[in-house]
Amino acid sequence: MRALKWICLIVLSVLSLFPFYIMLVMGTHYNEDLFKGIPLLPGSYVAENLRTVFESNFARVYGNSLLVSVGAVLLALLTSTTIGYAVAKFNFKGRRALQWFVVVTMMVPTQVGLIGYIIEMRQLGFGNTLWPVILTWAAFPFGAFFMIQFMRDSVPNDLLECARIDGCSEPGILFRIVMPIIKPGLATLSTLVFIWSWNNYLLPLVTINNSHWYTLPVFISNLGIVHRTDYAARMAALAMTTIPLLILFLLGSRTFMKGMTAGAVKG
Amino acid sequence: MQANQQARTSTGMLGRRRWGPLAWPYLFALPFVLAYAAFQLYPVVYSFILSLHDWNGIGAKTYIGFRNYEDLLTRDPLFFKSLSNTLIMMLMSIPATLIVGVLLAYWTFQLNKGRKLFQTVNFLPYITTPVAIGFIFSYLFDWQTGLINLVLLKFGWLTEGIYWLQGEWTSRMIIALMVVWRNLGYFMVIYIAGMTAIPQDVYEAAKIDGSTGFHTFTRITMPLLRNITVFLVVTSVINGLQLFDEPKLLYGGWSGSAQVGGPDNTALTVIWKFVDDSFISNTRFGYSSAIAYSLFVLIVLFSIISYKITAPKEDGR
Numbered sequence: 001m002r003a004l005k006w007i008c009l010i011v012l013s014v015l016s017l018f019p020f021y022i023m024l025v026m027g028t029h030y031n032e033d034l035f036k037g038i039p040l041l042p043g044s045y046v047a048e049n050l051r052t053v054f055e056s057n058f059a060r061v062y063g064n065s066l067l068v069s070v071g072a073v074l075l076a077l078l079t080s081t082t083i084g085y086a087v088a089k090f091n092f093k094g095r096r097a098l099q100w101f102v103v104v105t106m107m108v109p110t111q112v113g114l115i116g117y118i119i120e121m122r123q124l125g126f127g128n129t130l131w132p133v134i135l136t137w138a139a140f141p142f143g144a145f146f147m148i149q150f151m152r153d154s155v156p157n158d159l160l161e162c163a164r165i166d167g168c169s170e171p172g173i174l175f176r177i178v179m180p181i182i183k184p185g186l187a188t189l190s191t192l193v194f195i196w197s198w199n200n201y202l203l204p205l206v207t208i209n210n211s212h213w214y215t216l217p218v219f220i221s222n223l224g225i226v227h228r229t230d231y232a233a234r235m236a237a238l239a240m241t242t243i244p245l246l247i248l249f250l251l252g253s254r255t256f257m258k259g260m261t262a263g264a265v266k267g
Numbered sequence: 268m269q270a271n272q273q274a275r276t277s278t279g280m281l282g283r284r285r286w287g288p289l290a291w292p293y294l295f296a297l298p299f300v301l302a303y304a305a306f307q308l309y310p311v312v313y314s315f316i317l318s319l320h321d322w323n324g325i326g327a328k329t330y331i332g333f334r335n336y337e338d339l340l341t342r343d344p345l346f347f348k349s350l351s352n353t354l355i356m357m358l359m360s361i362p363a364t365l366i367v368g369v370l371l372a373y374w375t376f377q378l379n380k381g382r383k384l385f386q387t388v389n390f391l392p393y394i395t396t397p398v399a400i401g402f403i404f405s406y407l408f409d410w411q412t413g414l415i416n417l418v419l420l421k422f423g424w425l426t427e428g429i430y431w432l433q434g435e436w437t438s439r440m441i442i443a444l445m446v447v448w449r450n451l452g453y454f455m456v457i458y459i460a461g462m463t464a465i466p467q468d469v470y471e472a473a474k475i476d477g478s479t480g481f482h483t484f485t486r487i488t489m490p491l492l493r494n495i496t497v498f499l500v501v502t503s504v505i506n507g508l509q510l511f512d513e514p515k516l517l518y519g520g521w522s523g524s525a526q527v528g529g530p531d532n533t534a535l536t537v538i539w540k541f542v543d544d545s546f547i548s549n550t551r552f553g554y555s556s557a558i559a560y561s562l563f564v565l566i567v568l569f570s571i572i573s574y575k576i577t578a579p580k581e582d583g584r
Binding site for chain 2: 005008009012013015016017019020022023026034075078079080082083085086087090092094095098101102105107108109110111112113114115116117119120135136138139141144170174195198199201202205206216217220221231234235238241242245246249250253254256257260261
């Protein structure tokens with residue numbers, strides 16, 4: 001039984017790792033060699049592939065993607081934390097209604113309003129900019145729900161009372177007292193929003209037609225089509241796209257798991 | 268409850284001193300509510316109005332009532348085909364992800380050594396860009412140079428390569444596999460989070476009563492994880508019906524060709540059809556909005572059904 005468990009674990013892990021590994025390896029070979037046989041070991045063509053990648057607009061697009069994800073994380077955290085604080089830690093008329101509202105918004109599929117959203121963005125003059133891809137994170141129902149759950153359990157009411165008696169202003173309490181306590185929650189939510197906005201494919205695909213403002217997923221799926229399809233260069237670019245997320249997750253994985261436990265699960 | 272009571276009295280006390288405290292919760296809730304109204308609710312309502320019009324995005328809108336829906340449901344066989352494709356791929360992927368996900372969580376959770384390593388490795392696919400997943404899978408399953416065919420041929424399990432990406436069922440299977448591969452780590456993490464929340468004395472009590480491995484898992488762990496299973500099933504039904512990235516990137520992204528729907532439309536999903544009709548092959552904004560709304564109704568329906576099936580009955584939540 002124990003042996004079986006280990007075999008399954010190892011096989012699953014290898015299957016998880018394998019395509020990822022292939023991506024890294026393919027990025028180190030000469031494109032035309034990829035179709036002669038299966039490369040299992042790293043090749044020696046990395047530098048050339050990287051040059052191909054950076055000769056394109058890659059650096060700029062990378063910047064675009066960073067801008068989008070950082071913007072998305074900041075916006076989503078701000079609105080989620082404030083509404084989370086209000087619903088979890090205040091007693092006021094309409095609290096239950098607000099909580100119900102957040103749950104319902106979580107169920108509404110985002111794609112339903114896609115056309116309306118694009119027309120709205122064009123009317124606001126945001127067509128072919130990064131704004132549509134960022135603003136869609138301004139109200140993030142999952143984040144709001146997550147924060148309500150997280151704050152309810154991890155922020156002690158007594159502490160808030162003390163701060164109020166000491167004459168601390170409400171925004172002061174939120175930013176100076178609550179924020180440090182909910183750091184694991186903020187870290188977890190940031191990681192998730194960063195991953196999701198970084199990998200988002202559909203929205204930039206339909207809102208951005210100007211290669212100047214492409215984000216990574218759309219850019220790479222179009223990379224090198226004009227001259228010759230250079231899969232090896234694409235793989236190198238994809239590896240570079242994935243690595244920041246990997247680092248982010250490795251750095252924060254302990255906090256991430258903690259945050260998941262406290263925020264997402266209690267519901 | 269007592270704490271809430273306390274909170275109320277103290278807010279009242281402060282209320283005398285400043286106008287602020289009573290308004291603060293509303294002020295704090297405002298950014299989210301406003302942003303939701305502006306960037307989510309307005310587009311959703313606007314799309315519904317569009318779905319009652321005939322509009323190509325440029326010219327004048329013509330009000331045509333529910334004709335778009337009529338056309339969609341009676342004269343567009345491709346809609347039903349895309350719907351059944353989506354459902355088939357969901358049936359292939361969701362149960363598999365759930366079962367393997369919970370096993371993976373259970374096994375790694377018990378480890379003392381290497382726990383973090385296994386969790387990280389299995390979470391890797393979830394952070395991989397879908398574009399990469401599309402490329403990698405179409406490379407692995409390529410008829411001529413793909414690794415899968417080469418291995419199968421080498422071991423003599425096949426006499427000639429299979430056209431994985433061209434087959435009706437194999438193409439759907441590959442997409443389901445991509446979905447499973449990507450989401451497994453996410454399911455694992457959520458289940459592990461749930462297992463962390465189970466108090467250890469429950470297990471100790473079970474051990475004293477003579478419960479072992481498999482029995483403990485099916486009789487204690489799984490029932491306590493019920494809410495999490497419900498959450499995962501409902502969210503993956505909602506997300507599954509909106510499947511787009513995997514099929515689109517398996518066929519569209521790799522070759523640069525704009526082949527829609529895979530071979531003979533067997534991989535066409537509802538959202539792919541929606542995107543294609545509104546932005547790629549066509550600009551029928553009114554008609555596509557009708558597709559989106561029909562999908563919306565189906566998502567509500569299916570999420571209620573999946574909730575009813577999975578949610579515990581006695582537990583009056």
